[in-house]
Amino acid sequence: MQEIVELASSRPRVLEFFAGIGLARLGLESSGFRVAWANDYERDKMSMYRSQFGETSGDADFFFGDIASVSADQLPQGASLAWGSSPCTDLSLAGSRGGLRAGESSAFWHYIRLLRDLGESRPEVAVLENVVGLATSHGGDDLAAAVRAFNDLGYSVDVLTLDARRFVPQSRPRLFLVAAKNPPKSENAAPSELRPAWLQGVYSDPTLRTHRAPLPKPPELLLEGFGAIVEAMPDSDERWWDRSRADLFEASLSPVQAARVAEMKRSEQVVYRTAYRRTRKGIPVWEVRPDDISGCLRTARGGSSKQAVVKMGGDEILVRWMTPLEYARLMGAGDFNLQETRTNQALYAFGDAVAVPAVDWLGRNYLMPLIRRKVEHLNEEERAVG
Template sequence: MRFAEFFAGVGLVREGLESSGWQCVWANDISADKMSTYVENYGGDHFYLEDIWKVAAEADDILPKNVFLYTASFPCTDLSVAGSRAGLAGAESGTLNAVLNILKEKKLANDLPKIVMLENVSGFLTSHGGRDVIETVKTLSELGFVVDIIELDAALFTPQSRPRVFLIAVIKDIASKFMLLKKSEDLFDTWWQRYDEQPKLRSTKLKKLIASNEQLNWGLFDIPLPKQRTSTLEDIIEYDIPNDSSLWWSDDRKNHLLAQMNPAHLAKLQAMMDSELFSYGTVFRRMRAGVSMAELRTDGIAGCLRTPRGGSSKQILVRAGNGELGVRLLTPREYARLQGVRDSFILPNNINKGYFAMGDAVCVPAIEHLSKHALIPIFKCSQLT
């Protein structure tokens, strides 16, 4: 089961796929820092450090042949609510078009992968009123793929709120043996009904997008919800950080954070401090009406991790109880645990690079889940043809 990964980052898609038997034969990213972490963990004999557009221009010479699966966790910058919302017209998220160009070249060379899996933020579904994702599906349909779109939140697997969209495209002759294909004569509601009971995997927003573009090559995987998550924020914390560590904030810095909280969040924090037992929460700074506000979360789940392009993008941990309050940033290792990454995974020595490594990566158990219930069954179907 050979796969190639575009926008490989530090290798968390690979981390999720290799655990179920996939073999990575080629990987690409433009970031030398991310490549360094990738190579530390997996070796670098198959890693190609280059701009994806240059890869697309020389795809026949660069890419290996007879690869079953392509994955692409392309940049979310122009699709994210926190970004410019330029969509696939943007310089960063628009790099998906380079991958689509590679697929067009591969079709001409009769060397298309049998599966393509794209991953991005939920904004992929709403960018330019949904036109960006529909144009992507249209291109894949023209290339002979059948497409399903799955919405998976990391919170189903780890204590991190991280909704993501996974677009899985399968060559039609294989898809017809495993997926429920939408045929032109099928009533939409009849075709969709079997899977309409999984709103956590396919939202009403997605349903409307598909319903208004029935002519494209749509198919559905029968993917179950994962088992109920039992882990909480407290399960990912590094408890061996001593109280006198410089990682813990000074009183002045803590007071500045408290000054950014509204009364409701301050009341929640005070209740934590008044308890005889220590408890934990996370704080994320957000702009509200042009003012930076510190918002406390105490439901045992961290907010969505981001890359540290500014101080406000780093997630803050609070520990409160017995009248005490401790505040520090989550560590890169805690970030990694929130992404479902094993503790033996080698992180960068530089803390900020560690945040970058994990902040825009994928949740490993989500990849494992999709591999088990979609990618591997498709591969097995292909062996029967």
């Protein structure tokens, strides 16, 4: 009976594995959860996490160190949700594609180990968040292995893809595996665009235990908005590149890119776009996005470069690197405490995180209802005994 009271009246507790700088925590706590324990092994990320949530990380215990050195007896009891944003280095299209058992991405198996070692006290729901490359890694075998690992712990698994572009002007699709001890009945779920055709193979595999939870229609993908989040700064700000560097930027553009930029330069209104530096036939070139949306923020690890901001209009063009504040805004964390954070530290950390509003939407519309299902289940058992 005590468990029913705690679940019904309090904010369900969360174990936050691979916490990074705590963007999953921001989204989960916004949707009604409370992080009770967190872990990461990168000192710079821990520093940012603590600058945001306090030296003691608020109400949460923060374990600094490799997840491989964590044991189940170090975890607080009574958590309702486990969240794991495990490393994607070996799963990303920009990475090695070594798979779920290679390099840093193999840390997933320590997440599974800890859930297993928690025994009957393991959380009601466990989430794995990762790049969509997990779905195709090793021909889908890695995704099946992840689902099977949760199955072996008594969970049924739902698989979704959710793009941060539904909430912020950044193209950032991510994969979410939602593992539930007491899943909802799939026959109550209408088809959802969050389970596209390329994910259906996991549901048709008879060796896997899966479910499809009912979901509301998600927000539509944004078509614009980057210009609205650009950090205000005068044209004289030293962060804008000098004239010779801006000329080199324009000179590197392909004919198609150059024509696009020339048209936007002629605009009477200021136009902002993002740009990536690519290597084409061994030559570094710049490519400017045609729309008012940012490309996916990434870390330098994995072969991706930083994004630049291009300001055009009135026959002028200015170029600079994207700022930490713009990274934060594109991740839905515009009020994140950046006062003592180095620029490269911030860019790396935000590029390696999950977007806050995507987590918040998932928490409100999927995870919290799953947790509340347990309250209803326990209530039914209590009435049956009574």
